[in-house]
Amino acid sequence: MxxxxxxxxxxxxxxxxxxEGVELHDHKLATKSRxxxxxxxxxxxxxxxxxxxxxxxxxxxxxxVIVPIATPRNVQxxxxxxxxxxxPRDTTFYRLGVDGxxxxxxxxxxxxxxxxxxxxxxxxxxxxxxxxxxxxxSYYQPVxxxxxxxxxxxxxxxxxxxADVDQxxxxxxxxxxxxxxxxxxxxxxxxEHNIKxxxxxxxxxxxxxxxxxADAANFWYKTKGKADxxxxxxxxxxxxxxxxxxxxxxxxxxxxxxxxxxxxxxxxGDSSTAQYRVRVLYYNYYRYLYGxxxxxxxxxxxxxxxxxxxxxxxxxLSLIVAVLVSSINFVIGALYGAVEGYYGGAxxxxxxRISDILARVPFVVTITLFQxxxxxxIGSFASLMFAYVAxxxxxxxxxxxxxxxRFKNQEYVMxxxxxxxxxxxxxxxxxxxxxxxxxxxxxxxxxxxxxxxESMLSYLxxxxxxxxxxxxxxxxxxxxxxxxxxxxxxxIFPAIIISLLMICFNLFGNGLRDAFNPTLxxxxx
Amino acid sequence: xxxxxxxxxxxxxxxxxxxxxxxxxxxxxxPQEMPQEANLQALIRAxxxxxxxxxxxxxxxxxxxxxxxxxxxxxxxxxxSITKPAIEVMGERILPTVIVNLYSLLFSIPVGxxxxxxxxxxxxxxxxxxxxxxxxLFVSVPSYVYAFLVQYFIYFKWRLVPTNVMYSLADAGGxxxxxxxxxxxxxxxxxxxxxxxxxxxxxxxAELTETLTSDYMLLARTKGLTKAQATxxxxxxxxxxxxxxxxxxxFIGILGGSMIIxxxxxxxxxxxxxxxxxxxxxYDIFMLESIFYTFIGxxxxxxxxxxxxxxxxxxxxxxx
Numbered sequence: 055m056x057x058x059x060x061x062x063x064x065x066x067x068x069x070x071x072x073x074e075g076v077e078l079h080d081h082k083l084a085t086k087s088r089x090x091x092x093x094x095x096x097x098x099x100x101x102x103x104x105x106x107x108x109x110x111x112x113x114x115x116x117x118x119v120i121v122p123i124a125t126p127r128n129v130q131x132x133x134x135x136x137x138x139x140x141x142p143r144d145t146t147f148y149r150l151g152v153d154g155x156x157x158x159x160x161x162x163x164x165x166x167x168x169x170x171x172x173x174x175x176x177x178x179x180x181x182x183x184x185x186x187x188x189x190x191x192s193y194y195q196p197v198x199x200x201x202x203x204x205x206x207x208x209x210x211x212x213x214x215x216x217a218d219v220d221q222x223x224x225x226x227x228x229x230x231x232x233x234x235x236x237x238x239x240x241x242x243x244x245x246e247h248n249i250k251x252x253x254x255x256x257x258x259x260x261x262x263x264x265x266x267x268a269d270a271a272n273f274w275y276k277t278k279g280k281a282d283x284x285x286x287x288x289x290x291x292x293x294x295x296x297x298x299x300x301x302x303x304x305x306x307x308x309x310x311x312x313x314x315x316x317x318x319x320x321x322x323g324d325s326s327t328a329q330y331r332v333r334v335l336y337y338n339y340y341r342y343l344y345g346x347x348x349x350x351x352x353x354x355x356x357x358x359x360x361x362x363x364x365x366x367x368x369x370x371l372s373l374i375v376a377v378l379v380s381s382i383n384f385v386i387g388a389l390y391g392a393v394e395g396y397y398g399g400a401x402x403x404x405x406x407r408i409s410d411i412l413a414r415v416p417f418v419v420t421i422t423l424f425q426x427x428x429x430x431x432i433g434s435f436a437s438l439m440f441a442y443v444a445x446x447x448x449x450x451x452x453x454x455x456x457x458x459x460r461f462k463n464q465e466y467v468m469x470x471x472x473x474x475x476x477x478x479x480x481x482x483x484x485x486x487x488x489x490x491x492x493x494x495x496x497x498x499x500x501x502x503x504x505x506x507x508e509s510m511l512s513y514l515x516x517x518x519x520x521x522x523x524x525x526x527x528x529x530x531x532x533x534x535x536x537x538x539x540x541x542x543x544x545x546i547f548p549a550i551i552i553s554l555l556m557i558c559f560n561l562f563g564n565g566l567r568d569a570f571n572p573t574l575x576x577x578x579x
Numbered sequence: 580x581x582x583x584x585x586x587x588x589x590x591x592x593x594x595x596x597x598x599x600x601x602x603x604x605x606x607x608x609x610p611q612e613m614p615q616e617a618n619l620q621a622l623i624r625a626x627x628x629x630x631x632x633x634x635x636x637x638x639x640x641x642x643x644x645x646x647x648x649x650x651x652x653x654x655x656x657x658x659x660s661i662t663k664p665a666i667e668v669m670g671e672r673i674l675p676t677v678i679v680n681l682y683s684l685l686f687s688i689p690v691g692x693x694x695x696x697x698x699x700x701x702x703x704x705x706x707x708x709x710x711x712x713x714x715x716l717f718v719s720v721p722s723y724v725y726a727f728l729v730q731y732f733i734y735f736k737w738r739l740v741p742t743n744v745m746y747s748l749a750d751a752g753g754x755x756x757x758x759x760x761x762x763x764x765x766x767x768x769x770x771x772x773x774x775x776x777x778x779x780x781x782x783x784x785a786e787l788t789e790t791l792t793s794d795y796m797l798l799a800r801t802k803g804l805t806k807a808q809a810t811x812x813x814x815x816x817x818x819x820x821x822x823x824x825x826x827x828x829x830f831i832g833i834l835g836g837s838m839i840i841x842x843x844x845x846x847x848x849x850x851x852x853x854x855x856x857x858x859x860x861x862y863d864i865f866m867l868e869s870i871f872y873t874f875i876g877x878x879x880x881x882x883x884x885x886x887x888x889x890x891x892x893x894x895x896x897x898x899x
Contacts, residue, residue: 415601549727
């Protein structure tokens, strides 16, 4: 019809319509179109910091998954009390400094004590005592390196030594009680592997030190006073100072024939139940007990479990808590916020009041109340989860509500309603996808905050998640809290992991926010 | 304005009461433990009888509210310091908390705002990149990690301070304001400040970069102001509108303190008392602490909202 109108007005017949007789359609898009998420992903990959952060997160997650799988079952549950709180040590990387050593300052007496463990381990029937210099090559010498330093500065007349001492080998010798049968097994093991586990016992005389102390088995040399090493010169004990060619005077127990004594009878009946006391080099005894050398790449935790395994399970637990909380909050928050925002009015007012009151309860009070009421009945873990969920969804709900308010009066929603779409369809099919970006961002940012608060609550002792099988990052920290100055590795590894997780998840979340909502880029709220 | 404030106050009191009521019932429903000692047990039983702890819980709630309104009595400490009024037990602990957090705020506000301004002025130059990167690191790392770091380096390695925990009142010469006490407070104050500084720097930088690029800044420059004049007189003033309320709120927040820092540095403060009250199951103290934390949170919220109105005339009260 309109064509005719125009035609009547056009006088000149020389004009022709360019598209006469042609139906006009939109062109098909020449380029491939990109969806909302693909677009967000593209923008995300442009953000170097976020990509790096996600790679680190993936590495940490892989660490948490692979380490428990790669750890042999017997090592997972291996808890050796003598090798607890130790630093990283691995025989493969021993020369690279992964030697379980702590640096400390020693006096003559204490450095000789440490060195003597290496000397004692080189014991043989033919040559009971080697020189200190010779013992430095020993596999069992705990002193990794040492140097004497100038003491004239401090004004003290005593010698001082700076030494790195392998804390595993420094355990030295221990007395243990075993049965006849076990004695034979150890003897067989010694011969099979060509290592020495049992060493001669120490004589009980005026030169013996600390008969009842835990370190008694280490004083195989003659001592006086506060365990000062001595030499008997013309019947007079003389206190020895450190020098390279020092030969300590041994104080081993001998029988009436002058042979070294390896065991003494302490009780029990016949040949199979008889109890003996023997003196073992703990490092080799450990090898006998567990069939492995004490290789702990991250050291051991405060109880003596392998730190790398505990860390991996701790990360796993913390991440599981965080992801569960975040996804439950996602669902509850989305439902609650959607209903609030979509219906508005009185519904909104009442629901908003409720969530407002819940949000105002201090979080630490909520968690404490949940722990006090439910921890005994449903366990710490479950009550922790419930406490997080009880108030955690409020922030998400608020974000969803705001988005619903923004979109619910737009034309396309009205169009959908006119076409007869139900409320439910409008909410979930038409409005909800618009809120997904915000929702995903806020859910991801929940993860670091949960990890942080879990570690804090465990540290404070409000939540007690630790056990023989499981542990959390916060529990590891809290176990280390009072002793970490002497054993820094107990604190360093969990603290580094938590900090890394926090930094990376925050960067990752910020990257997501920028990707989903480019207009917010750079703002920090 | 007055109407808006009154409305907010009314809502706050309502919320406050609901939370207190819920907490009261949840806490009183917990089983109470008696001390081992027989004499003490008898004493506590007698006191509980007299105070109505054995009546139905609704009646207990009535008594509790009545005591608060008539005598300002929030119950009694049964475990931490036996039969001392809870309000006194807590009162002794407010000062240490406030001091530590006040020092930390006084230190971190100027540093944080200064760094933020510097970063905003040097936007996209290397100085800004350095500051922004550090801010991301420092905001994310938990405060207890700083606590370990300062303890390890400043106390343990370098021996710059005499102690790694807060002195008790007697050790520091009987006053919280002596120099010796200040020395022992350096570590907790530092540990608290890193995160605070990073947060403030980020906030200030974000706000100031926004105002620096606005049209009125262009106008200010066009009418002949130097960049420094325009920045201090126009941009900074406007950037402060959202920053100041948050600072005011943190001044209220210092009453609450930081539980974990108090625990690590053994500061005898509010947070420390909270942990004690949970570990020893001293429920009246726990109840009072819950009331206190709730109140602080609500107060901070309302102060932020109201101060916005005072600081920025463009924000009309009640019409936001």
